[in-house]
Amino acid sequence: MPHIWGVRTTWRTVGDGEFFCPGCGGDRSYLRRIGRHRFALLGIPLLPRGTAGTVVECAACRTCFRTDVLGHPTTTRFSAMLRDAVHTVALAVLAAGKEGIDGSGTALTIELHEVLDPLAPHLAPAGSEDILLQGARIALADGPYTPSEHRTLAAVGRALLLSHEDTERLLAIAARTPS
Template identity: 45%
Template sequence: MSRVRVAGVRTAWTTVEDGEFFCPACGGDRNYELRTGRRRLTVLRVPLLPRGTTGPTAVCSSCESHFEPSALQQPTTTQLGSLLRDAVHAVALSVLGAGGAGSRTARDAAVGWLRNTGFASCDEEQLLILLAALDADRAEPEHITERQAAPYATGLTSERELRAVLAPLAPHLESGGREGLLLEGACIALADGPYEAAELAVLAVVGDALRIPAEDVDRLLAAAPERS
């Protein structure tokens, strides 16, 4: 004989927001609903007295798993791809502008990297046009640290602009991914010969913006000639 539950607490959920997020349970981009709940004491399943609120909680529309709202701060796969492409673009242009813009081999290295990371139509002509346009629009450089040195003034992208592109990406990459971005920039710098002072200054900013410790930046840049 089944027992009838006389009293209990029931939660009535209300959706206050919806959208797309990266679902940790599904392992991919999914729709979500952000819900808040009102708890009520029920007697014979009839809601009577309020018992406060609960939530908010993010609910995956596919697997129906519940997550803390902080899960919505993780970028979707699409957003992460966009952040990565922007980072590659900024690093390549910054390194070229710091010393390699006049070198065919450095430009070829930059074009190859850009094509491999989503800029399939990028070619040398487009790169030259973009370099010229950005160089013409370049403002006076901002203050820089002693480690980054005065030659950074010859760079294409200001330190603030470069950091603004890289900082949102850094928390979402493993150390290998962050180091890979720095090393690809180093390979562009080395394509036409040893590092120039301005190139090292830009790469130091890249490493710092990607949360790579300074000693690891030095180690990676020293090892990069073997990779290039």
């Protein structure tokens, strides 16, 4: 039996773009949509009854998500962020290994934070640890850590949201491991 009256939600598209869809598991196009509840008579929406909020709808699987899903990087963006992080950590450690670099330590810390801060919340703990360990292996290539290298690696650990204890533990493990 058809409904004579009820509440329907009508959607209006207000934007689009590309995002990582948790439903599909890949980079997909999306529509940003705003919904309004309307009183409907014989299936025809007539009177406004409030808002339904804003959603992000995947163009592939049609699943709707809260807009905070747009805060996660696409796989393409995430790959670029990882590449930049590894390069920046390597350059920072190499620069720290040179004598007389203490004067530019603040600039290195700022650059590390600019590159690592957007990435860190999206990394699993093992990913953060791996980036730190790669930097540690570079620092250890020419012998034990210099004080400047150690400070730089500690800054990397902080930027990657690793605790001081975890950072020191990982640096000690890397120093004991033969290359």
